[in-house]
Amino acid sequence: MARAGAAFALLLVGCNLFGSAEPRTRRESALVVGKARDVIGLDPARVSDDESVEVCEQIYEHLVRYAPDSTAIEPALAVSWDVFDNGQTWVFRLRDGVTFHDGTPMDADAVVLSLERQRDPFHPSHEPDFIYWRDQYSYIEKIEKVDRLTVRIKIERSYAPFLSSLAMFPAAIVSPEAVKKWGKEFPKHPVGTGPFRFASWTPGDRVVLERNPGYWGAAPPLERIVFRSIPDARQRLVALEGGAIEVAYAILPEELQYVKLHPDLTLHHVAVANVAYVAMNTQRPPWNDIEVRQAVNLAVNKVPIVRLLYQGLAVPARGPVPPSLLGYAPDATDYPYDPDQARTILAAAAARGAFDPARRFSLYIPRTPRSYLPEPEQVGRVLQRNLEEVGIQTDVVVQEFGAHQADCLAGKHDLCLYGWTADNGDPDNFLKILLDRDELRVGPEQNIAFYRNAELHGLLTYAEETFEQKERAEFYRRAQLIVAREAPWVPLAHSELAVAARNEVKGLMLHPTATVYYQAAWVER
Amino acid sequence: MSFLKRLRLGHKLALSLSMAALLPVAAAAVVSVSIVLRGLERGLAEQTTRQLRVGMNLVLRTVERLGGDAQRLASTPGLGAAVGQGEPALGEVLTRELPHLPSAMVRVADDKGHIVAQRAVGGDEPRFGDIGVPAAVVEAGLAYERRVTLTPGQGMLVVHAVAPIVDPSLALRGVVVVSLPLDGDFADGIKGALGTDVLIYAGADPAMSSFLDHDGARLHGLSAPGDVAERVLAGGTLQIRATIAGEEFSLGYAPLKDIDGKHVGMLAVAVGRGALAGAKNAAFRSLTLGAAGAIAFALALAGLLTRRLSRPIGRLHAGALAIARGELDTRLTQTDADPGDEIGDLARAFTQMTASLRENQDRLAARMREIVALHEAGRAVSSVLGVDEVLRKIVDSIARVLDTRLAALWLVDAPRLTDDGEIVPEDRPTLRIGAARSKGIERPLEGQGILDVTEPLSDFATEVARDRFPVRIDDVDEAPRFRTAARAAGIDGSLLAVPLERGNLVVGVLVVGRAVTAPPFTGADESLLSTFADQAATAIENARLYEEVRAFSEELEEKVRLRTRELTSMNAELGRAIGELRDTQAQLVFSERMAGLGSLVAGVAHEINSPSAAIRGSVDALSENVRRLAKTAREVGELPLSDDDRKRFLALAEELAPRLAEKRVGSPAALRRHARQVVARLAAAGITGAEVAGRGLVEIGAEDDLEALLPLLAVGAPAIVRYLREYTYLHRNAFGIDNAIRQIQRIVGALKSYSHLDQAKVEVTDLHEGIENTLTILHHELKYGIQITRKYGHLPTVPVYVDELNQVWTNLIHNAAQALRGKGEIVIETELDEPAGMVRVKVIDDGPGIPTEIRERIFEPFFTTKAKGEGTGLGLGIVRKIVDKHGGTVSLDSAEGRTCFTVSLLVSGPKAKIAEEEAGQGAQVA
DSSP states (O other): OHHHHHHHHHHHHHHHHHSOOOOOOOOSOEEEEEESSOOOOOOTTTOOSHHHHHHHHHHOBOSEEEOTTSSOEEESSEEEEEEEGGGTEEEEEEOTTOBOTTSOBOSHHHHHHHHHHHHOTTSTTOOTTOOHIIIIITTEEEEEEEETTEEEEEESSOOTTHHHHHTSGGGOBOOHHHHHHHGGGGGGSOOOSSSEEEEEEETTTEEEEEEOTTOSSSOOSOSEEEEEEOOOHHHHHHHHHHTSOSEEOSOOGGGHHHHHHOTTEEEEEEEOSEEEEEEEOTTSTTTTSHHHHHHHHHHOOHHHIIIIISTTOEEEOSSSSOTTSTTOOTTSOOOOOOHHHHHHHHHHHHHTTSOOTTOEEEEEEESSOBTTBSOHHHHHHHHHHHHHHTTOEEEEEEEOHHHHHHHHHTTOOSEEEEEEEOSSSOTHHHHHHHHOOOTTOSSOOOOTTOOOOHHHHHHHHHHHHOOOHHHHHHHHHHHHHHHHHHOOEEEEEEEEEEEEEETTEEOOEEETTTEEEOTTOEEOO | OHHHHHSOHHHHHHHHHHHHHHHHHHHHHHHHHHHHHHHHHHHHHHHHHHHHHHHHHHHHHHHHHHHHHHHHHHTOTTHHHHHHHOHHHHHHHHHHHGGGSOSEEEEEEETTSOEEEEEEESSOHHHHTTOOOOHHHHHHHHTTOOEEEEEEETTEEEEEEEEEEEOTTOOEEEEEEEEEEOOHHHHHHHHHHHSSEEEEEETTEEEEESOBOTTSOBOOOOOOOTTHHHHHHTTOOEEEEEEETTEEEEEEEEEEEOTTSOEEEEEEEEEEOHHHHHHHHHHHHHHHHHHHHHHHHHHHHHHHHHHHHHHHHHHHHHHHHHHHTTOTTOOOOGGGSOTTSHHHHHHHHHHHHHHHHHHHHHHHHHHHHHHHHHHHHHHHHHHOOSHHHHHHHHHHHHHHHHTOSEEEEEEEOOOOBOTTSOBOTTOOOOEEEEEEEETTSSSOOOHHHHHHHHGGGHHHHHHHHHHTSOEEESOGGGOHHHHHHHHHTTOOSOEEEEEEEETTEEEEEEEEEOOTTSOOOOHHHHHHHHHHHHHHHHHHHHHHHHHHHHHHHHHHHHHHHHHHHHHHHHHHHHHHHHHHHHHTHHHHHHHHHHHHHHHHHHHHHHHHHHHHHHHHHHHHHHHHHHHHHHHHHHHHHTSOOOHHHHHHHHHHHHHHHHHHHHSOOOOHHHHHHHHHHHHHHHHHTTOTTHHHHHHHHHHHTGGGGHHHHHHHHHHHHHHHHHHHHHHHHHHHHHHHHHHHHHHHHHHHHHHHHHHOOOTTOEEEEOHHHHHHHHHHHTHHHHTTTEEEEEEOOOOOOEEEEHHHHHHHHHHHHHHHHHHHTTOEEEEEEEEEETTTTEEEEEEEEOSSOOOHHHHTTTTSTTOOOSOTTTOOSOHHHHHHHHHHHTTOEEEEEEETTEEEEEEEEETTOHHHHHHHHHHHHHHHHO
8 A cells, every 4th residue: 555655646746747837827806007197185075186086986985976887877875865845955865884994884974074074164174175166066055964864955056967966076975083083184094985995005106995895885806906106108008018017097199009909908998078179259250150150060170180189089079068978969960071061151151241251260279288189289270271271261379278268268269179078977067068158057167159049048957957867868969959050169079088908907997087997897817 | 584583573663664764755856856847847937928928019019110100101291292193203202201111011092092102111022012901901091090900911910000191181192001011031030139939820820930940941830739729819828838840849829919909810939948858857767767766675675574564463463353253262372473572462462351351241241131121120110100010010120130039129108207297216117018029929929928928027128127228148047137037938048138218218128039049149239239229219209209199180170170160150240240331331432432532633633734734835935936036027127028018917927827826737748738839839939949938838837828928928938937937836835825724724623513512412414514524534544545435315404413423424434444454445325215214324445344253243342353452342332322322223234345334314313213212102101
C-alpha cells in the first residue's frame, strides 16, 4: 500500500509540472475609474462640477429618481405621492426601514432637514453656497413632517415639473446626524442612503466608495469603486489599456477610433439632455418673418457639423427637446439641408419687402467651449458660410461666454449661437425657459430668440398644471410642433457623453443627465 | 542479515522510519523544482501577454496614424478645388504632399465617390497595386465621417482610413482614402519593434507572419490550431503552445476589430520557449532518475524488514483470529516467537490472556442467566396489580433463579401506633406469610398447607425483620438456633434471609433455603436476593396504592350521585328564575334603547364631521379663489375692452358663474367631445390659443354659452377664460359649503324627530317618513358598499307609536346591514293590503340568509348570532314586542341571497286592536 501511494503522489506532481500556467487574475470585485479631475466636495446641495455630482449620485438618493434610460420619474425614497390643493400641496409617503450609512433612520425628519436647510436662510445648517435653491426650487414654500414617514411640501403654484426637480442632485436626502455632526465639514464626510457609502478621499488623488451592505434595493455587485484623478488624457488611455483602471472618462476626440478598434476596450456613449442651437431675434425684421426663419433652417447643413466638429459624439437636433425627455416629438418638422429652396424663399421674401439681401446681420458666437458645443468658433464660421451661400451676409462677433450671454440677453444680436443643458430633465426646463416669456419661469432667463406665442404659452402653462404624464407629454409634443413650424431657432445638436471601459466591465448605466451610475456595474473576470 | 535478527524491534522500526523519510525528501525536491518551473512558465505567460499588448498597441497606433494621415491630407489647402479640376491639378497637389506620408496607398475620390487619383507612397506599386477599396469606406467619407477600419481582402487584412475633403463651409468636395495592407513588410516592422515574431490572420485564416523558413522564405500558412480562431474571434484572448519551424513557441492571440466592433482578424505574438523547455527537460530527467533510485533503495530495505517482522506477527494475528472465532483453547507455542524481542513477550502474554478470558466468559454466562431471570421477574411484577399475585410471582421467580428448596415471603403488618401517632418502639413486628414455594409441594402453598411448611421459620423471619439485616447460614446443622426450625421446613442445607425495606420501614422478609445436596448460598446470591427484595417491596407498595385509589374512586362515585340529585332540584329552581327574568324584559327593552342611542350619537357625530370637513376645505379653497380671482381680474382689466364690453362681461360672468357652478360635471367622454367642438368653433372664429381656451371653457361647463362669450374671447381668450374659471370655482366652493350646511341640518332634524320622547303616544303618521329618518341616521353604516333600493307603495297615514316603530325600522335595517357585512343591497318595500286592512313594510337583504335551525328562535329575547359583545340579543325580540303592541305581526322568510322581514300593521292603528280586545272581553263577560 505504501508503495502504491508514493508512486501515485509522484504521478500527480508530474502532471502539475507540465500543466499550462495561466496568468493570475485579480479576485476582489473592485472597479477603478479614471477621471480628468478630482471632486471638490460631496455635499449635494453645493456641488457644481460634474465629478462631484457623479460621486454624490452614487452615495445619495432622492425622494424620486430618473428611469435608467430616460428622465421619466420613478419612486425612490418616496414610495408614493399625492397631489392636493390644485397641485400646490404634495404629500410623499416615505419608504420604511431605510437607514443612512451611519445608521440614522431615513424618515420625515431627514427629508425636512435636507430640503429646509437649503430653503430657510435661518436654518442652523444653512450655508451661503447652497446655490441651486434660488435658481431651481425658489417656488417651494415649506417642507413639513406629517408623521414619521409622511412629508408634505407646499409650493407656490401648480407646477408639475416639481417632481422632476426632486430627482435632481441638490434635492438629495442627507443624514441629519452627519450634517449636525460635521457642520461645514460635511462635504468631506458625506452620508446618504445610496448603494455605495463613502470610504475615503485623498484630495488630488482618489475617492474610494464601498458597497452599502444595508442597501434597501438590489445589492450592488461591486464591493468598491475607486475614482482616480488622472489629468492627462493620454495617460488615462494608457492606464486603461494596461488594466490599471477599468473605466476612463474624457477620451481625446482623436483617440476615439483607437478605443473603438482596441480589442480589449469598449466605447460607451449616451445622448445627453442638452441642445446647441442658433437663435434668431424674432422681435426684429427680417427674423419676425416665419418664412425667412424657415429659409435659415434650410440653409444650415447640420450633418457635417455633427460629424466633423463634434467628432461624431453628437446627434443632429430636430428641436429644443432632447430625445430622452418626456413628450419628445419625433414627428416635428426637420428641415433638410436645401440651399436652393432657401434661396427661393428668400428671393420671394425680398420681393415682398420682408428681407433685404444687401443688409449685413450680426452673428454672435461664444469663444468658450461647452459640453454641448465643443468647437463654437468653428461652428460659427461654418454657419456664416452656410448663410452666405443663400445670400444672408453676416458679421461674426466672437466673445467670451460672459459677454456673449449679456449681449444676447440684451437682444443685441440678429443671430446667436447658444446652448442649454437640462437642470431637472423635464421638458418644461427647455421649452419654458428657452422659448416662452413668463415671470413664473423656474430657472434663469434665456429666451434669446425673444419668441412669443400665446398658444405655446397656453400649452406650457397647461402642462405645468397637469399631473397626468400622458397628457403632459401630449402638451409638450404639440408645443414642439409649433416651435418646429414657427422656426425661431436652428436646432443644431444634442451632444453625447462617451466613456471608454475595458470589455470586462459590464452594467454601466450612462444616463442622459450626463451621469454614470455604477449601481448595477460589475467586472467579469 | 543475521544481525537484523538480533536487533530489538525499536531498532528495526527506527531503520524503517529513516528509509520512509527518503520519500518525502524526494517528493519535496520534485515539488520545489516544479514550483520553480511553474514560476518560469508563468513568467513566460506574462511575457507573452505583455508582448501581445505591446504588439496590439503598435498595430493600432499604426492604424490610428493612418487615420491622422488621411485627415491631414484631406485638409490640405487647395485639395478640394483640385479634386474638381481633375488629374493635372490634383497630381500637383499630391506630388507636393505625398512625400510627407509614410508608405501607403493613397486614393482621392470626388464628391460622387469616383476615384480620380491613386498613388503608391513609399513602396512600389506592386506591393499595393491590387488592394481594392470597399464601397462602404468611400460612402462613410461621403457622409462626412472620418473613419479608420480594418477589412479582410486579397487574403490579407487591410487598413483603410477615409476622410472627407470639405471646403470652409463644410461642403463636401471629395474623399481621401489611405490604405495599408498588413503584409509581410508590416509584420517585419512590428517584429522589429517588438523583438518577437508576429502572425496576422484575416478572419480565421492565416494571412501573414514574420516567420521565415530555413531558406529565408516567408511562412504564410500557419493556421491556428483547434478552436483557437473560434474563441479569439468571439472576443477572447488566449495562449497556446505550438512548434513552428522545429522550435517551440508560446503564442498569444488577440482579436482585431473593425470600427463597428466586428472581429475581422487576429494578431498573434510568438515568444520562444526553447530555453524553458530545455531547463524543464533536464530537471525532469534528473528528478525521475533520482526518485527512481531512492524508491528502489527504500523498497528493498522495507521489504527485508517487513519479512522479519511479519512472520511472528502473522502467527499472533492467526491466533487472535481464532480467539475471535471463539476457539479459546488456542495456544501459541513459545518457539513460534522470537524469544529475544517484544513479540516473544507478546506471545506469552497472549496465551495467558486467552486462559483468563475463558474463565471470565464462564462467569459472565452465569451472571447473564441470573440477569435474564431478574428481568423476567421485574416484568412479571410490573404486569400485575394485586398484592397476592405480585408476591406469588416474586417467590416463583426467586425459587427458579436461586434453585431453592423453599422460598417464602412474609409481610409485616402495619406497625401499631401510639396515641401520639408514633410507632410503638421495641415492638415485635407481626408477620404473616405472603407467598411461598417449596419443591416438596407441587403448587404454590395456600391456606393450611403454607402455614405447615413455613410456620417453623416464622421466628427466624421475625428476627430478620427486627434486625433489618440479611442472614446467611451455609449449613443449618452448624447453626443450632435454627437447625430444628429449618429441618421442620424441609431445609437441611443452607439458609438465606433478607428484609424487604420501603423507605424506613421493613415491610416483609424473604427467606430461601436449599437442600444439603445443593451448593450453599454465596455473596452473589445474597445481593441477587436483595435486588428481588427491593422489587418486591416496590411492588407491594404499588399494589397497596392501587387498592387505596380504587377505594377512593368508589367514594367519589357516590358523591357524584348525591350531587346530581341536588342539581336536579336546583334546575327546577332555575326554571322559576327564568320566568321571573321574562317579567323584567320590559325594563330591559328600555335600557337597550338607551344603549342604541349611545351608538347612534357616535354615528351622528361622525356624519356631521364629514360636512364640516368639507366646509373647512371649501373655505380654504375659497380664499385661494379670491386671491387668484383678484390676479385674473387685473389681467382682464388690462385687456383692451371698451367700458361697455367690460360691463357686459362682468354682468355675463355674474350670471354664468352661479349657474355653471350648479351644473353637473359631464362624463370624461362628454368632456372630450365638447372640448373638440368648442376648440373647433373657437379656431374657426380665429381666436388665438383656441386649444387652451376651449379646454378651459369645457372644464367649467360653459360650452352652451359659447356664442355669448365669443366677442369677448376674441379680445383676450386666456384672461377671460381664466377669470370665468376662477369665478365659477368660487361659486362651486360656496355651493359646497351651502350643501354641507344643509346636510348637517337634515341630520339634526332627523335625529330630533327620531328621538322625540313622547312615549307611548299614538300619532297618525306617514310610515315612509319614519323609515327615511331611520335611513338618514343609519347613513354612516350604509354609505360604503350598501345600496338602498326603495319600492314604496301608496300608504295611508297610520296611527302608531312613532318613536317605538322607528326602533323597529332601525333594528331591521341594522340587522340587514350586518348580515351583508358591508356589501350588498337592502330593498325596502311598502304596500297596502286593503282587504286585510293592513300596511306591510318589508326589509329585504341579499345576504347569506338565516339558517333554518335558528329561524324559530331569533325573535326570542337574548338570542343572538353575533359574537360576544356585539349585541345583546334583544334587537328582534324588541321588534316583535313593539309590533305586537301595535296589534301587527312580524314574519321572516329567509333563503340564501334573500332574507325578508315583513312587518304588518293595522291601518286602523293599535287603538283599534285595544278596542277589539276590549270588545271581545266584553262579549265574554256578557
